[in-house]
Amino acid sequence: MAAFFSPPTSAAVKIIAPPRSDGSPALIQSEQLQCVNLKGWDVSSTILRGSGTTEVYEHDPFNPYDISNPNGERESPQQMVQGMQNLHLNEYDTSGNSVLNSIVNNGGVPSIGGMSVRVNGYYSPPLATFARQPLNYHLYTPQTYHSNATKSDNPSASFFMSDDLRQDLTQQSELTRAVPTMTMLNLPEELQGYHTLVPLDSTVAVAGKERRPNFGNWYSSIYKATSATDGFTYALRRIENFRLLHEAAFDVVEQWSKIRHPNIVTMHEAFTSRAFGDNCAIIHYSSRSGASLFHIALIISYDYHPNSMTLFDAHLKLSLQPQRPSNSQPSSSFISESVLWSYISQIGSAIRTAHGAGLAIRLIDSTKILITGKNRVRLGCCGTVDILTYDTRQDTHLLQQEDLLQFGRLLLALGCNNLMAGNNLTKSLENMTRNYSADLKSVIIYLLGKPAPHKSIDHLFDMIGQRLILEVDALEFHTDRLEGELSRELENGRIVRLLCKLGFINERPEFDCDPRWSETGDRYVIKLFRDYVFHQVDESGNPVMNLSHVLTCINKLDAGSEERIMLVSRDEQSCLVDGGTLDNKVQQQWSLYVM
Ligand SMILES: Nc1ncnc2c1ncn2[C@@H]1O[C@H](COP(=O)(O)OP(=O)(O)OP(=O)(O)O)[C@@H](O)[C@H]1O
Numbered sequence: 001m002a003a004f005f006s007p008p009t010s011a012a013v014k015i016i017a018p019p020r021s022d023g024s025p026a027l028i029q030s031e032q033l034q035c036v037n038l039k040g041w042d043v044s045s046t047i048l049r050g051s052g053t054t055e056v057y058e059h060d061p062f063n064p065y066d067i068s069n070p071n072g073e074r075e076s077p078q079q080m081v082q083g084m085q086n087l088h089l090n091e092y093d094t095s096g097n098s099v100l101n102s103i104v105n106n107g108g109v110p111s112i113g114g115m116s117v118r119v120n121g122y123y124s125p126p127l128a129t130f131a132r133q134p135l136n137y138h139l140y141t142p143q144t145y146h147s148n149a150t151k152s153d154n155p156s157a158s159f160f161m162s163d164d165l166r167q168d169l170t171q172q173s174e175l176t177r178a179v180p181t182m183t184m185l186n187l188p189e190e191l192q193g194y195h196t197l198v199p200l201d202s203t204v205a206v207a208g209k210e211r212r213p214n215f216g217n218w219y220s221s222i223y224k225a226t227s228a229t230d231g232f233t234y235a236l237r238r239i240e241n242f243r244l245l246h247e248a249a250f251d252v253v254e255q256w257s258k259i260r261h262p263n264i265v266t267m268h269e270a271f272t273s274r275a276f277g278d279n280c281a282i283i284h285y286s287s288r289s290g291a292s293l294f295h296i297a298l299i300i301s302y303d304y305h306p307n308s309m310t311l312f313d314a315h316l317k318l319s320l321q322p323q324r325p326s327n328s329q330p331s332s333s334f335i336s337e338s339v340l341w342s343y344i345s346q347i348g349s350a351i352r353t354a355h356g357a358g359l360a361i362r363l364i365d366s367t368k369i370l371i372t373g374k375n376r377v378r379l380g381c382c383g384t385v386d387i388l389t390y391d392t393r394q395d396t397h398l399l400q401q402e403d404l405l406q407f408g409r410l411l412l413a414l415g416c417n418n419l420m421a422g423n424n425l426t427k428s429l430e431n432m433t434r435n436y437s438a439d440l441k442s443v444i445i446y447l448l449g450k451p452a453p454h455k456s457i458d459h460l461f462d463m464i465g466q467r468l469i470l471e472v473d474a475l476e477f478h479t480d481r482l483e484g485e486l487s488r489e490l491e492n493g494r495i496v497r498l499l500c501k502l503g504f505i506n507e508r509p510e511f512d513c514d515p516r517w518s519e520t521g522d523r524y525v526i527k528l529f530r531d532y533v534f535h536q537v538d539e540s541g542n543p544v545m546n547l548s549h550v551l552t553c554i555n556k557l558d559a560g561s562e563e564r565i566m567l568v569s570r571d572e573q574s575c576l577v578d579g580g581t582l583d584n585k586v587q588q589q590w591s592l593y594v595m
Helices: 030-035 077-086 098-105 125-130 155-159 163-176 247-257 311-320 337-356 384-388 396-416 425-435 438-448 457-463 465-505 521-534 547-559 582-594
Strands: 047-049 194-199 220-227 233-239 267-273 282-286 290-294 297-303 369-373 376-379 565-568 575-578
Touching: 194 233, 233 384, 247 267, 247 384, 297 384, 311 369, 311 396, 337 376, 337 396, 337 438, 337 457, 337 465, 396 425, 396 438, 396 457, 425 438, 438 457, 457 465, 465 521, 465 547, 465 582, 521 547, 521 565, 521 582
Parallel strands: none
Antiparallel strands: 194 220, 220 233, 233 297, 267 297, 282 290, 369 376, 565 575
16 A cells, blocks of 8 residues: 555645635634634644634644644744754655755755745654655656647646557557457357457458468468466467377477567467367377377467557558559558668567577568557567478578578568569569668668578678667657656556545545534545535536646645635535645545555
8 A cells, every 4th residue: 555655745734714805814713713613623733824813723632643732732833843853855865964954955944856845743753653755756747758749739638648659558458358249159268278269360250251371371360368377368379270290399389489579479388279170170190099080270379469460451451452543542652761671670680589599480471570569560470380390390591591581572572562572573673772772772682682601680780780770769769758658647646546545535424424524624625625626617507527627736736736725615605725735634634544
């Protein structure tokens, strides 16, 4: 609990009566005090102002913050400042002098980070348990990232993460929690510890649609599934009618699952299953039982990246569509050079890691590379071909050379916006010359060159070093942006915590009949504050639903703003002006009843 909620703040409680109609300070009579029913207030530090200022100290034995003695006597301001000597307002300051220094430097008025803070006896010696006060926590985190959202467009927008990021994250979270619909029948309920299977491939989801082998000669499909073991969501690739002749084919799983790379979709495990009841019977040979008939599927589990799309879908699909009428929008457009360089460095880096581990990707294809964020790509099914072709083992060096060729073909297809670009190399390279730099063309020519001992992915990185610097810069800008977004959410977390505290305190049903509860003391002010924030009405009596007002009020409350607000009782018979002390009241009430 303590990790989530902040300790008391140091602002003093101050109640100031509204001025008279002629502007002169109000005189508070004892009858008026009765009218707002001060019984039960924490008045130990209450200052009532007006002509003939009255100070009232009433000891509350149940209030841990009340520092007055039972006779109602309290410390003088000098004693209070002396009490401060034991304090560290900044809990991270180990010098022991931070508060004293700030008092001295501010002419006797304590200040933190340039802001004056009012000090009362809450921090005096009898309450040593409240000595550590991380007040910095209550200061605003300034926005560090300047987004396009301007306050004038929508004042509350600056409090929240940007719309595009929120939309992305919401969609991802929604897709992660998606459950199968009625049209997704015939899926196993349980599959070796995975459940709630949802097809990710449209060809599986649409029943009766004609299918073609889509993974070499195999039929493949992919499902989102939840693991019963760890509760995480995974992508299960299913290769239909797979014949596992050697258990050793799965050895490669161990190698691939160890590879953690930001541009490789991590493999977790592989197994065979009959749960799908694959409709082609196959012969399964086992040395112990001999040949047998099984309907078996190979299942490989990978990290699930919600809302991802393949490079093919993103860039090449439209180019395959029949020509549209001339007056319609162009069906495809060329990828910008910077995006292509970004793909080169990301995919190149993934290949480099795999080759460094003695592995080969073996399938660098636009339909198997996922875009999982803005220009963020990941190789999607590393290791699957290794399992499928275990029986026809090949030299790793040759396979790695083949990776480079496939990489070159992919770049050519993306650059020419044509899946078949590799079929006419000369024309495709001419195309590239027209649209892209000579450097890019050289990279593609290098990758498409004949396999040779010196040809390697490392050499490719020697060629593109300069471009990598730009990629690193772009990544760092992106990190800055995300950190900026995160700092906004930090503020929102703070607001939610405060709202939770208000919710816990306001109108607790168990005290409903107790007049000393919500209609008295700090609770009453907190209740009126809640009305002030949420239940205002306009001149026509319609509710004011102004989110900015709510956020501003809650932020001011949390920061202990000195601003004074008029709180009016529901019967409009009494009103209070609170001078920025609500944060203490909320904290005290919260601590009294919850901690
Ligand atoms: N690990 C994954 N996490 C999340 N989604 C994935 C993952 N792997 C694939 N997908 C999604 O599943 C869909 C189908 O993937 P698949 O590999 O079958 O490619 P495809 O586009 O259907 O190609 P093909 O025409 O060869 O079937 C793709 O749109 C892809 O975005």
